[in-house]
Amino acid sequence: MYDRTFPENAVTAQDIKIEAKGVNVHYGDTHAIKDVSVDIQDKTVTAFIGPSGCGKSTFLRCFNRMNDTIDSARVTGDIRIDGEDIYDKRVDPVQLRAKVGMVFQKPNPFPKSIYDNVAYGPKIHGLAHTRADLDDIVEKALRRGAIWDEVKDRLQAPGTGLSGGQQQRLCIARAIATEPEVLLMDEPCSALDPIATGQVEELIDELRRDYSVVIVTHSMQQAARVSQKTAFFHLGNLVEYGDTDEIFTNPQDPKTESYITGRIG
């Protein structure tokens, strides 16, 4: 089990970025998330795994209130980021989504230039005062997205003209440009080939130095490669949550074991 006696394993309140308590999500009569509580650590990659339809994406979307955009979805319970209740009436979901960035399954660059894809968020959130500021933000985000060298000579070319893997790294750069603190990734590599997947996985590993990253993945190999913490979901329940190494080598719940050994899924 998780050993808190080792200093490197000790978790302090400051390390917890997202605190979810008693979260339930319904879509009409469908009870998609059932009383889930979890603490997500800062500067850590946390993987959500589990069979199709178990609620991974639904739970991920609670963290930036993306479920608000689905009419039938009803979220109850308590979710705090840095101690702040993100469902409080005073929280503006648009501001929240700048702080909690999201990358989707299918790369979805805007039909604009590479530069404008990245500059859009900082512009609407007023992060740049001059064109030079904006250039600087765009360059930094593209560098952090590990795509600067590939696009620096064609910043005015359309983002949609890049390869799938480049588009996904552009979308990651776009998410980073608004200076988020949390990055949510919903199966970010499922549309990518193995080489592009490897590049995005390397990038995810880099990003955890600065962000709390939560990734939904169908690939247990990917979860094992990129995450330090893993949460296993089944039928809307959080069955097991812990260190990725432990979950994969010594799962405590028979359902987790069945899933990771390929018996359910």
Ligand SMILES: Nc1ncnc2c1ncn2[C@@H]1O[C@H](COP(=O)(O)OP(=O)(O)OP(=O)(O)O)[C@@H](O)[C@H]1O
């Ligand atoms: N927009 C929606 N409207 C109604 N029901 C939904 C909606 N989105 C998800 N659901 C239902 O909620 C449950 C959880 O779905 P969710 O997509 O969160 O699971 P998942 O584990 O991410 O699945 P997958 O791995 O297949 O993407 C499922 O029963 C699904 O049918």
